[in-house]
Amino acid sequence: MASIRDPTAETTRSVMKSLLLLCFALAPLRADDGATSPEPADEARISYEGAQLLKVTAPSEEKEVALRTLQDMEGVDTWLRLATNSSTVDVMVRPENADKVKEFLDGSGLTFDVIIDNLQAAIDTENPTMTTDEMEELEGRKGHRMTWQSYHRLADIYGYLDYLAQTYPQLVTIQTIGNSIEGRPLKVLKISSGRPGSPAIWIDGGIHAREWIAPASVTYIINELIENRDAHGESVKDVDWYILPVVNPDGYEYSHRIDRLWRKNRRGSGYCAGIDLNRNFGYKWGGAGSSREPCKEIFAGSSAFSEPETAALSKFVSSHTGTLKAYVTFHSYGQYILHPWGYAVGYPHDHADLSRVGQKIASAMYQAGGASYKVGGAAATLYPASGGSDDWAKGAAGIKYSYTIELRDRGYFGFILPVQYIIPTGRESLAAVKVLADEIANGR
């Protein structure tokens, strides 16, 4: 964990005061009918005016009990839970809950920094969008609207995939592997030199809607593997790539249109809508670190693969297990390279290989972009989470190199990562998958 400023008693008090004052600020508006109208007016957008992101630290081991209480407290939105060998959690506090949280922090002996003072202001400046004229100019010149200077809507991402398939028909094909619960296609891009029997890599992003850096990085990888193909060595040409840049397109669009901090898919409607797709996979489904309660952010769904997104992904991957040798799913945030198991502390029999390649990935990412990533078993390094796609890929689909990569940052912008970080994070992501291409192309 990067070091954080130790707040003095005085700054803590002044922060407490500002938290207290914010209690009286406007409460966020929750749209409860977001799913019924396809393109709701702007006023339905949820406001995070006055909400704050706090990095809360336990100064001693016994205070960690207080951190655990805090992260599960009603009215607290935990962005980053307490990880093994860490003594901090990142929590978002809405103004209407500030009083309650202040009281708890006062009595707990925990210290904290206000990392984001007004979340809505951060959201408003995170993603400068292009004007219609600029977009049309770009599309006319390049044939698509993608840039890595902003976070794009699904239509731009899909338009870009279609452009690639049309422009490079010998190299690129698109397959719709199913539809989301709201009927959006799940588009997998295949990049292949066309040599039969080549080993293959699966890459996905955006299973959690608000983690915008993941689809941005995955499309960065796509762009480099196709439009800059000769710059990356032979291994990238020796493997087949199957890439699903947005696993959760409904949630992704919802996070752009209505609620920037939406995580789950869009089954149902209202405050308790949605299933956490990364708790819905059918390997050790329903265990530790998942919930049976629909309102929870980690709701696992009614059964394993109850959701069309996870069902489609698993069906497709299962039909390619003969060639798939690596599975990488991109998330944010925290800067971790995690391998199975996630459902409980423990390791597969080939732990040494997963760890060795994980360390290689970390070095390559550091060299490519400058950020440090921590490597380890998911439950052992972060915390247990059952029903994740990486455990399923390893435990059920039998894909040797299965990783979850938590991209930038370590909780200074969190999910609201400004656009200038897209390219460095994209470079890191590309470096990670190139290590895997090297491994499997050489049959290791």
Ligand SMILES: [Zn+2]
């Ligand atoms: Zn995630």
